[in-house]
Structures are given as structure tokens and as C-alpha cells.
Amino acid sequence: xxxxxxxxxxxxxxxxxxxxxxxxxxxxxFGELTxxxxxxxxxxxxxxxxKSEAPRGRINICLTSQKNYKKQGAIVxxxxxxxxxxxxxxxxxxxxxxxxxxxYNQLLPYCKVCYVTKVDNKKQxxxxxxxxxxxKNWKMVKNSNPYFENNTIFYFCKYENSKPxxxxxxxxxxxxx
Numbered sequence: 001x002x003x004x005x006x007x008x009x010x011x012x013x014x015x016x017x018x019x020x021x022x023x024x025x026x027x028x029x030f031g032e033l034t035x036x037x038x039x040x041x042x043x044x045x046x047x048x049x050x051k052s053e054a055p056r057g058r059i060n061i062c063l064t065s066q067k068n069y070k071k072q073g074a075i076v077x078x079x080x081x082x083x084x085x086x087x088x089x090x091x092x093x094x095x096x097x098x099x100x101x102x103x104y105n106q107l108l109p110y111c112k113v114c115y116v117t118k119v120d121n122k123k124q125x126x127x128x129x130x131x132x133x134x135x136k137n138w139k140m141v142k143n144s145n146p147y148f149e150n151n152t153i154f155y156f157c158k159y160e161n162s163k164p165x166x167x168x169x170x171x172x173x174x175x176x177x
Contacts, residue, residue, distance in 0.1 A: 001040075001087070001110055001164075003097045004030060005129050006117035006154075012125025013101060017044055020123045023149045029156055033115060038095045040083065040107065045099040046071055061086055063103055080106065084167035101127040109165045113158065114138065120146075120153040137163045 006021055007013055014020060036058070041049070043064035050060075050073070060074040063083050069076050077083045087095055097107045108114070108130060116132065132138040142158035 001092045001095045001097065001107065001112060003104060003108060003111045003114040004033060004116075005099065005104065005114070006119060007129050008119045008125065009122045010125065011129050011131045012123060012127070013099070013104075013129050014127035015123065015125045017048060017100075020125060021117075021119050021121075021150075021152070021154070023117075023147070023152075023154065025147050025149055026117050026154070029115075029117070034096050034098075036094075038087075038090050040087070040095060040097045040103065042100045042103040043069060043071075045103070046074060049098075050074075059090075063106075087167065101129070104129055109161075110167060112161050112164045114161070116157045116159060118155045118157050120155075132159050137161050 005013060006019065006026060008020055012020060038059040038061065040061050040063065043062055043066060046060065046062045050071075058073075060071075061083060062069070062071060062074045062076045063078075063080070064076060065078060067078055075086060077086060092112070097103060097111065114132060116129075133140070138159045138161055140157055141160050142156075144156040146153045146155055
């Protein structure tokens, strides 16, 4: 499983339920990396990204604590166990966690790769991402040349987790057959 996120110098990711930065090059990078992939996201992120309904042709799995929540075009689950059961049918390399803060925090230990857009700037934020540079399990393996847009410098970085946790489905998959 993968994570994709944009962070500022303080590893801030959002303010008042909006992302901190919006770069055309970042959108292009995001699109290329996640085209035809499975998204895992929280309810607020789902509603922010898809104002009316989630697009058809993409699998969107929404993890929310709201038991009766429904969103056209999204598979809704309420627990990590339910999420992992749904994800067991897909190649984990094709799964991308795209936010928000709570979903990132819950799923980071299970991810093998994290694609981080590092923005060389600081903004006020009320949502943040774990500083992977301070996590001994995560190592930066790629760092792009700098990009410059909207008077801001940013980089595309790739981190790898040396000890990703395995999904716990609550049962052994082989027990189903």
C-alpha cells in the first residue's frame, strides 16, 4: 500500500479542511502516479475532493466512523478490519492512501511506500503528517530536482518503510475456502 501527501516544512498538510498548496506540477505528478489506482480516504477528504459524487471508473474506499454514511461511487467501511478485508482483493501496490490526517495516521504503519511532495515553505496548519525524516522505519530513497511554482520551491520525494505491518483481517484468508 502507498501513501501520497504534500507537506510543508513543519509537515503540515491542511488548514480548515483544505490542503495547504495547489501546484499544477503536483496535480500532474499525482495523476500520473495514481491513474487507475484504488484510493483509500476519509469522509472529509472524499467530500472535499468529490463535491457531488465519487467518479465512476475509480475505486474509492472511504473509511469513516459514521455508520450510515453513503456516497455514490464509493465503498464505505467503518473499521480497519473491514477496510483490510476489502483491500485483500486488490494488489497492494495499486492502493493509494490520499488523506486526511486521521486516515494517514491509522494507515501509515501498513504502507510500504510514501510519496511526499515537500514544500519549502511554512503555512498555518491544523492538520499534519508524521515527519518521516524522524521515523527510523522510513528512509528517503528518491528526491527530485526542485520545482518552482507560485513563488514556491517543492520536491517530489519517495520514502520506503523497512518494516510495514501486515493487514489483520480478523481471520486467515485461507479459512474462507
